[in-house]
Amino acid sequence: MAERHSVDLHxxxxxxxxxxxxxxxxxxxxxRFVLIRYAVHEKEEPYGLRxxxxxxxxxxxxxxxxxxxxxKARARDIWEIVVNMRSPRR
Amino acid sequence: xxxxxxxxxxxxxxxxxxxxxxxxxxxRDASRAFPxxxxxxxxxxxxxxxxxxxxxxxxxxxxEVAAQNANPLISISYHHDGDMNFLLGVADPVGMAAHLTAxxxxxxxxxxxxxxxxxxxxxxxxxxxxxxAEVLVLGPVPAARxxxxxxxx
Numbered sequence: 001m002a003e004r005h006s007v008d009l010h011x012x013x014x015x016x017x018x019x020x021x022x023x024x025x026x027x028x029x030x031x032r033f034v035l036i037r038y039a040v041h042e043k044e045e046p047y048g049l050r051x052x053x054x055x056x057x058x059x060x061x062x063x064x065x066x067x068x069x070x071x072k073a074r075a076r077d078i079w080e081i082v083v084n085m086r087s088p089r090r
Numbered sequence: 091x092x093x094x095x096x097x098x099x100x101x102x103x104x105x106x107x108x109x110x111x112x113x114x115x116x117x118r119d120a121s122r123a124f125p126x127x128x129x130x131x132x133x134x135x136x137x138x139x140x141x142x143x144x145x146x147x148x149x150x151x152x153x154e155v156a157a158q159n160a161n162p163l164i165s166i167s168y169h170h171d172g173d174m175n176f177l178l179g180v181a182d183p184v185g186m187a188a189h190l191t192a193x194x195x196x197x198x199x200x201x202x203x204x205x206x207x208x209x210x211x212x213x214x215x216x217x218x219x220x221x222x223a224e225v226l227v228l229g230p231v232p233a234a235r236x237x238x239x240x241x242x243x
Binding site: 060 | 095096115118120122123124182183184185218
């Protein structure tokens, strides 16, 4: 089974209400997607949010429309953290 | 174009791929949980006849974009002004970002400021759709048209 890689998002991405970003995960180092793990009310959700690295976009919704929009607005900041960690000499 | 390039999620279209390899990559890498043998992702084979069933429209993104940019003299269109490796960066904007951002070469003596090549959403649409062997479907595909389902993990 492929090893799971991750980068910590604690303290790097600000919370959106009760939504707290935990880490970004991937298995395939060449994957064009990573999974953003997050918690709601301090409890980690079983399904992550897909970040499309090519499109610099979060594909999934969380909570109401305002929360979903705010979460998606974090995509570029998370993208920077992930891409710099995976290919720092970019 | 927004659907293919920017991940607009309120698009009325569904993306399908003519390539099993592309579909498998999306199933393996783009699921909301990592697929396992006990909880796999799926690649579904869909057989859409010609003509398609009532209420179903199949669009080729290349044809749609080209049809709206058919005059190279008046349209910014999908032409770029980078070098021959520029398209590698469009196809893989993370892994080959250096090709995407390499300064566009300009004739000597003009004193132009260095800049990245022109990249339009039309060109991104072309390249991404070609890369993913992508077609778009409007309308519900009948369940009976799903002829195979493959586990991926």
